[in-house]
Amino acid sequence: MSTRKNPMQVMMDRRRSGEKIGIPSYCTANELVIEEILLRAKETGFPTLIEATANQVNQFGGYTGMKPADYYKFVLDMAKRIGCPEELVILAGDHLGPLTWQDLPEKEAMKNAEELVYQYTRAGFTKIHLDTSMKVADDPEGVLSTETIARRGVKLYQVCMRAYEDLLKENPEAVRPVFIIGSEVPIPGGAQEAEDTLSVTSPEAFEDTVNTYRRMFKEADAGDGWKDVIAVVVQPGVEFGDDQVFLYDSKAAEALTEQLKKYPEVVFEGHSTDYQSAESLRDMVTDGICILKVGPSLTYAMREAVFALSMMEKELVPAEEQAYLIETLEHVMTDEPGNWQKHYHGSLKELALARKYSFSDRARYYMGDKKVIAAIDKLFGNLRRYTIPMNMLHQYMPLQFDKVRTGSLSMDPKALVQDAILQFLYDYEYAAGYDTDAQIIRGVAEL
Numbered sequence: 001m002s003t004r005k006n007p008m009q010v011m012m013d014r015r016r017s018g019e020k021i022g023i024p025s026y027c028t029a030n031e032l033v034i035e036e037i038l039l040r041a042k043e044t045g046f047p048t049l050i051e052a053t054a055n056q057v058n059q060f061g062g063y064t065g066m067k068p069a070d071y072y073k074f075v076l077d078m079a080k081r082i083g084c085p086e087e088l089v090i091l092a093g094d095h096l097g098p099l100t101w102q103d104l105p106e107k108e109a110m111k112n113a114e115e116l117v118y119q120y121t122r123a124g125f126t127k128i129h130l131d132t133s134m135k136v137a138d139d140p141e142g143v144l145s146t147e148t149i150a151r152r153g154v155k156l157y158q159v160c161m162r163a164y165e166d167l168l169k170e171n172p173e174a175v176r177p178v179f180i181i182g183s184e185v186p187i188p189g190g191a192q193e194a195e196d197t198l199s200v201t202s203p204e205a206f207e208d209t210v211n212t213y214r215r216m217f218k219e220a221d222a223g224d225g226w227k228d229v230i231a232v233v234v235q236p237g238v239e240f241g242d243d244q245v246f247l248y249d250s251k252a253a254e255a256l257t258e259q260l261k262k263y264p265e266v267v268f269e270g271h272s273t274d275y276q277s278a279e280s281l282r283d284m285v286t287d288g289i290c291i292l293k294v295g296p297s298l299t300y301a302m303r304e305a306v307f308a309l310s311m312m313e314k315e316l317v318p319a320e321e322q323a324y325l326i327e328t329l330e331h332v333m334t335d336e337p338g339n340w341q342k343h344y345h346g347s348l349k350e351l352a353l354a355r356k357y358s359f360s361d362r363a364r365y366y367m368g369d370k371k372v373i374a375a376i377d378k379l380f381g382n383l384r385r386y387t388i389p390m391n392m393l394h395q396y397m398p399l400q401f402d403k404v405r406t407g408s409l410s411m412d413p414k415a416l417v418q419d420a421i422l423q424f425l426y427d428y429e430y431a432a433g434y435d436t437d438a439q440i441i442r443g444v445a446e447l
Contacts, residue, residue, distance in 0.1 A: 006126055007047050007090055008178045012230050015290060016264055022290030024428035025269070026298065027051040027094055029064045029071070030367055033298045035078060036418040040425055042084040046434050049127065050075055051092040051293070054099045059115050062100075063339070063365060068093070068116075069123040092127035093120040094293070095183075097156060098136050105138040110152060114159045121163035126177045129233070129269075130156050133183035146208050150216040153181055157217075157225050179225075180291070182209050182233035184271040198246050201234040203259035210263055231269040236289050238280075239272050240296075242344070242358040248280040250287055257287040269293065274300075275359055281431030292431060297424050299364035305420035307356075308396040309379055309413050316386040323378035330355065332369050339365035383413040399423060 014021055026037050029052060041048035056062045057071045066074060072091055079089050096117050098109035113132075120128060132152035135144050157179060167174045209232055217225045236253045239246045250257075260268060270289040273281060274297035281292060310325045333340060333355050340362035344354040355363065366372055388411060394401040400416050403409030409419055 004175050006175050006178050020286050021433040022285035023049050023432050025049045025291050025293045027295035028298055029056045030299050036421045038079050038084040041088045047088050049090040051094045053094040054096050059119050068119040072123040091125045093125050094129045095131040097132040102134050102136055106136050109136040117156045117160050118163045121160040122167055126175045128177050129180040131183050146212045150212045154216045154220045178230045179228050180231045180269050184235045198237045198239055200237045200253050203255050231267050231291055233269045236270050240275050240359045242354050245275040248284050250283050260288045278427040278430045285431050296361040300361040301421045301424050303363050305417040312392050317382045323375045325375040325379050328375040332366050380413045
């Protein structure tokens with residue numbers, strides 16, 4: 001049996017000792033974004049948590065074409081290539097359950113979900129979000145009961161532990177996984193509607209989730225399984241839509257976060273924390289929402305940066321040599337609308353603007369398209385041949401201008417894009433306490 005303690009459990013130990021620390025959870029499959037996350041971990045020495053979702057990566061390949069073992073290897077190979085220590089990388093699976101098989105009856109959907117969580121755990125992922133909150137084809141009408149959600153979740157937990165036992169046979173030092181339960185409350189009609197606040201998960205709903213899972217673990221003769229659960233996903237009142245961001249309000253979430261104090265064995269995991277201010281994120285960590293899921297804002301930062309480069313390219317590069325990245329992305333998205341059509345609404349003009357600029361960043365699903373990748377590569381090549389003048393860099397990328405001017409950042413176009421991504425990482429590092437509490441990494445690195 002492995003003697004290595006899961007770094008997430010180390011964080012929990014430190015939380016229970018009174019330290020107001022947390023961890024960003026970067027949910028992405030974008031290669032440029034992951035590379036910057038790993039480079040940052042290498043630079044700071046702090047642990048980094050990288051997540052894949054069930055629709056991105058599953059046993060059928062997901063939209064990335066990768067199975068769990070492929071994604072695991074993809075991230076760790078990149079870490080090795082850039083010199084980021086493997087022990088700093090925590091890999092996780094998000095929304096693992098029947099999410100992508102909701103059109104199937106329970107027996108078939110859960111069979112797929114069981115294989116999904118088995119493959120994630122067997123591959124070596126050490127943070128598993130068990131999400132069985134979605135209805136499947138033969139569920140009765142009405143709201144899915146907490147009992148049904150917990151029963152399915154515990155069943156998936158048991159599959160994960162069988163996978164972990166199989167992994168230990170191959171690697172006796174494999175880290176025992178930790179588990180996240182629950183799911184954020186969806187917004188009726190979506191966050192695109194003009195509202196001032198969101199409904200926060202009620203203390204009663206949180207308590208019902210905890211108590212029901214505890215009971216289901218016992219009924220399934222897996223009572224010790226609750227010790228592996230470290231967090232519950234809740235809706236703390238944060239979300240974003242096409243052009244709207246709901247900032248965290250400690251007062252609005254106070255009843256929920258006060259209830260958390262009764263359960264020191266768990267913390268909250270907050271989803272959709274993208275575009276929150278650094279102070280809002282820090283308030284969340286202080287209040288116990290200390291696992292901060294972020295995804296679209298990272299690829300949004302990348303998209304914003306390559307668009308800025310494209311505008312400079314139009315000024316500098318002859319028309320016949322240009323990459324036409326913005327136009328290429330638009331063509332790919334309109335030719336294959338499956339990943340945005342159900343999410344964006346309005347007139348043709350409004351749809352066109354959403355495809356480019358929506359905070360939801362459905363464009364991220366197309367950044368791995370061969371045509372888009374080729375356009376990005378050509379854009380980078382063009383701007384290496386046609387040097388960007390400093391005055392133009394100031395116009396389109398003022399934050400990067402300051403770093404280039406002082407010599408702390410290269411003018412290379414790829415470096416400019418990755419620095420744009422880094423601006424978002426700074427906020428999460430601040431929120432997690434990375435800038436003031438160096439002890440967390442020492443606790444992880446020594447294990």
